[in-house]
Amino acid sequence: MIESRPNDAFQPGDVLNNTYRIEALLGRGGTSDVYKARSEISGRLAALKVLKSEFSGNDDYLVLLTREEEIREIRHDAVVRYSENHRTSDGLVYLVMDYVEGPGLDKKLKQGPMPASDLLTICRRVTEGLDAAHRRNIVHRDLSPDNIILRGNDPAQAVIIDFGIAKDTNPGAETIVGNEFAGKYAYAAPEQLSGQTDARSDIYSLGALLLANFRGAPPDVGKNPMEVVRKKGEPLDTEDVPEPLKSLIDRMTAPVPDDRFQTAAEVLAFLSKPTDAAPDIDPDATLIVPPPRKPEARPDIGPEPTPSKPPAAPAPVAPPTDTVGRSRGGMVAALIGLVVVLGGVGGYFTGAFDRFLGPRYPVAEPYSLVIEKTADSAPSATGSVPSEQVEAALSGLMSSQSGTSRLTLASGDISDSWGADVLATLDQLAPLEEWRLLLDGNSAWITGTTTDAALHDRLSSAFASGLPGALDGTAEITLRQLFLATAEVAPVLDRMADCGPLALPGATPVGFGPDSDIVVTGRVADTVTRVELFDALREIAGPRNVVLDVEVLNPTLCLIETHLPSAPAGGIGVEYTVGDRNEPNPSGRFFVGENPVIDIVLPANVVDGYLTVSILDVSGNVFHLLPNLNRQDNSVASLRAGRSGDVPVRVAYDLQEAAQNGLLAFRVDDSALGKSKVIVLHSAKPLFDGLRPTSESAVGYARALQDHVESDRDSILSLDSRILVTAPP
Structure with missing residues (x-):
C-alpha cells in the first residue's frame, strides 16, 4: 500500500456514491490513481481507477476509460473483471474493477530473473486470457510487466489488468497515447510504431515481457526514435534462454507479424507440445562447441609468436643521372609534396579522409538527428552532427528560439554538404507553426503544418523538386484550416x-x-x-x-426513445432499494441475485391526472409496472390516498411481500445484464384504451405509443426516467 497524501482525490474512510468505502491507495499514475475499496452493499473488495481531476473533463481520457469498461464482456479468470464507470458529485470519474491481491510482474522484474518454468506457466495463463479477449475482437495493445498481477504470488494465477490505453504521458513512461499507437516502446510490436495493431501485437508484447522477466532487465530499445525503429526490426536476443522458452519467445516476437504465432490458440498448442518446435537432436551425438569469444580481450594463452621475416629482396641498382636533372626533379617533388600536405590538412579537417585515416569522432550508426517544433513548445534538436561548426550553428538556432539541443559530435556515412543542407532546410521550415525534420544519414523526412495557404503552396512547390543539397526524402506540409466548418x-x-x-x-x-x-x-x-x-x-x-x-443506452432503449412523446420533465422521482436487505441503492446498480424495489415519488404539485410506469428491459421487453392486471387504478388521486406533499408510490416490490399479495417483483439473473430504463409518463387521461399486457415486446409498445401520440399529443403532461443497471456478481 502507498501512504496517502492530503491532496489525494480520496482518503481512507471516504465513501463514494454511498457505495464504495476507500481503504487504501494502491498506486499513482500520470493520469489516474488506483484505490482499494469495499462495497458497503455487498462487502466485496474492489479496485477503483480514478481519473485525476484535470483529466475527468477531458473526453479523450473518458473515451479511453470507456473502452476499458467494455472489457467486462470477457469472462475469464485470467482477465480482471470490470464493472462500470461512475462520476462523483464533484465530477471525478472512476472505473470499478475486481481487486487482485499479489505482486505485478514489474515488481518481479525489479527483484531479478525469474525461472523459465514459472514464465512458461505465466505464458499459458496469460495466453488463455488473451485468447478470450481476442475471440471478442478486443486487443490489449499495451501488454507489459506492470499489466500482469500474480494473484497470491502464484504464476498459475496470473491476471491481466489495465486494458485501457490512457497512460502516463511523462517522457519517462515511454508510452504514447494517440490515434495511431498505444504501448510501451520496450514491449510494443514493431508494427505498432506505424499504427498497425492486431492480436499478433499482443503475442509479441507477451513474448518480450517474458524475455525481460527471464533476464531481470527490460529490453534495450535505444535512446532516440531512429534507434527504436532499427532495433524493433531485429529479432530479440534469446541466445542464453533455455528450451522450450527460447523457441517460444522467438516465435512470439518475430519482427514480421506473419512469421509469428498467428493466434493465442497457436501459442497454447505450442505450450501443450513444445518439442514440436525444436529440431530433434540425437542424445548420443557428440557436439563440439567453441568457447565464447570476448569482444575486446583475447584468452591468456601466453606470448604471441613472432612471425618469421621474409627473405630480403636484392637492392635495386639506380640508373645514372646528371646533376641538373636531379636538381630540377627535386624541386618538382618538393612542390608536389607541399600540395599533398596542404590537401591532407584540409581533407583531415573536413573529414574527407575519414575512410582512410579513421574518423575523428566516434562513428554513429544509424546517423540520426531529430529537430522539431510543436505549436505549444520551443524547438529542440537531438542527435548526431559532423563538426563543431554545425553543432554551434544548430545550438545557436535552438537557443535563439528558447529551444534546447542535445547534440553529439560523430562521424558517419553522410555527404560533405550535410550540415549546410540541414541548416538550409531549417531555414525554409522556420515560418511554419509546427514542423519536424527526421534524418537518418542523407535520408530525410519532413512534416509541417500551417494555416497560411500561400506558405503551404510555396513550401510544397519548393520541396516537390527535392530537398536541399544531397538530402534525399519526402516533405509533407499540411494546410490546417483556421475554422472547421x-x-x-x-x-x-x-x-x-x-x-x-x-x-x-x-x-x-x-x-x-x-x-x-x-x-x-x-x-x-x-x-x-x-x-x-x-x-x-x-x-x-x-x-x-x-x-x-x-x-x-442500448438498442431496445433507443427504439423506445425514438417513439417517446416530446414532453417536459415533471420532477417525478425514481428511487431504488435492495429488497432482500431493505437497503437504499442510490447507484441504481443491482447484481445477479438481488431484488430491485422501485418507488415513484410524486412531488407536491402533482395532484391529478394518471401515471403510466414501465421498465424497458435490456433484452427487448417492456414490463408495465402501473397500471397492470393486478393494479389497474393508476389515477394520481388514488395513488396519493389523501396524502399531501411528496408521496412515494411503490411499483416493484420486495419478493416476500409480492408472494403474499400477488404484486409485481423482480430478481436479477444473468440472462439479460446491462442498462434498463424506468419511464414515468404523467398524462391528463389514461394513455391507452384498456390495459396493456404486463409484459410485451418493445416494438409493440413503441407502435402503441406512436399511435397515441398521433391521436392525442397534448394529453401527455410530463416524462421522467431513470436508468437501472444489472451486473454480474
Whole structure:
C-alpha cells in the first residue's frame, strides 16, 4: 500500500456514491490513481481507477476509460473483471474493477530473473486470457510487466489488468497515447510504431515481457526514435534462454507479424507440445562447441609468436643521372609534396579522409538527428552532427528560439554538404507553426503544418523538386484550416446517429475556431458507437477538444426513445432499494441475485391526472409496472390516498411481500445484464384504451405509443426516467 497524501482525490474512510468505502491507495499514475475499496452493499473488495481531476473533463481520457469498461464482456479468470464507470458529485470519474491481491510482474522484474518454468506457466495463463479477449475482437495493445498481477504470488494465477490505453504521458513512461499507437516502446510490436495493431501485437508484447522477466532487465530499445525503429526490426536476443522458452519467445516476437504465432490458440498448442518446435537432436551425438569469444580481450594463452621475416629482396641498382636533372626533379617533388600536405590538412579537417585515416569522432550508426517544433513548445534538436561548426550553428538556432539541443559530435556515412543542407532546410521550415525534420544519414523526412495557404503552396512547390543539397526524402506540409466548418462535422454525426439525432450546441455560423471545443449532445445505442464517434471527430478536429456529452443506452432503449412523446420533465422521482436487505441503492446498480424495489415519488404539485410506469428491459421487453392486471387504478388521486406533499408510490416490490399479495417483483439473473430504463409518463387521461399486457415486446409498445401520440399529443403532461443497471456478481 502507498501512504496517502492530503491532496489525494480520496482518503481512507471516504465513501463514494454511498457505495464504495476507500481503504487504501494502491498506486499513482500520470493520469489516474488506483484505490482499494469495499462495497458497503455487498462487502466485496474492489479496485477503483480514478481519473485525476484535470483529466475527468477531458473526453479523450473518458473515451479511453470507456473502452476499458467494455472489457467486462470477457469472462475469464485470467482477465480482471470490470464493472462500470461512475462520476462523483464533484465530477471525478472512476472505473470499478475486481481487486487482485499479489505482486505485478514489474515488481518481479525489479527483484531479478525469474525461472523459465514459472514464465512458461505465466505464458499459458496469460495466453488463455488473451485468447478470450481476442475471440471478442478486443486487443490489449499495451501488454507489459506492470499489466500482469500474480494473484497470491502464484504464476498459475496470473491476471491481466489495465486494458485501457490512457497512460502516463511523462517522457519517462515511454508510452504514447494517440490515434495511431498505444504501448510501451520496450514491449510494443514493431508494427505498432506505424499504427498497425492486431492480436499478433499482443503475442509479441507477451513474448518480450517474458524475455525481460527471464533476464531481470527490460529490453534495450535505444535512446532516440531512429534507434527504436532499427532495433524493433531485429529479432530479440534469446541466445542464453533455455528450451522450450527460447523457441517460444522467438516465435512470439518475430519482427514480421506473419512469421509469428498467428493466434493465442497457436501459442497454447505450442505450450501443450513444445518439442514440436525444436529440431530433434540425437542424445548420443557428440557436439563440439567453441568457447565464447570476448569482444575486446583475447584468452591468456601466453606470448604471441613472432612471425618469421621474409627473405630480403636484392637492392635495386639506380640508373645514372646528371646533376641538373636531379636538381630540377627535386624541386618538382618538393612542390608536389607541399600540395599533398596542404590537401591532407584540409581533407583531415573536413573529414574527407575519414575512410582512410579513421574518423575523428566516434562513428554513429544509424546517423540520426531529430529537430522539431510543436505549436505549444520551443524547438529542440537531438542527435548526431559532423563538426563543431554545425553543432554551434544548430545550438545557436535552438537557443535563439528558447529551444534546447542535445547534440553529439560523430562521424558517419553522410555527404560533405550535410550540415549546410540541414541548416538550409531549417531555414525554409522556420515560418511554419509546427514542423519536424527526421534524418537518418542523407535520408530525410519532413512534416509541417500551417494555416497560411500561400506558405503551404510555396513550401510544397519548393520541396516537390527535392530537398536541399544531397538530402534525399519526402516533405509533407499540411494546410490546417483556421475554422472547421459545421458542414464538415454534421455528416459525421448523421452517420453515427443510431439513437435519435445528435446535436452540436456550440456550433457557430462560421464553424469551430482553433480554440473551440466540439461538443456533441444526444444519445447513442452502445459504447462502440460512442468510441467510433469520438475517433471519427478526432480525425477532423485538429487542435480542438472533442467533448461527447452523450448518453449511452442500448438498442431496445433507443427504439423506445425514438417513439417517446416530446414532453417536459415533471420532477417525478425514481428511487431504488435492495429488497432482500431493505437497503437504499442510490447507484441504481443491482447484481445477479438481488431484488430491485422501485418507488415513484410524486412531488407536491402533482395532484391529478394518471401515471403510466414501465421498465424497458435490456433484452427487448417492456414490463408495465402501473397500471397492470393486478393494479389497474393508476389515477394520481388514488395513488396519493389523501396524502399531501411528496408521496412515494411503490411499483416493484420486495419478493416476500409480492408472494403474499400477488404484486409485481423482480430478481436479477444473468440472462439479460446491462442498462434498463424506468419511464414515468404523467398524462391528463389514461394513455391507452384498456390495459396493456404486463409484459410485451418493445416494438409493440413503441407502435402503441406512436399511435397515441398521433391521436392525442397534448394529453401527455410530463416524462421522467431513470436508468437501472444489472451486473454480474
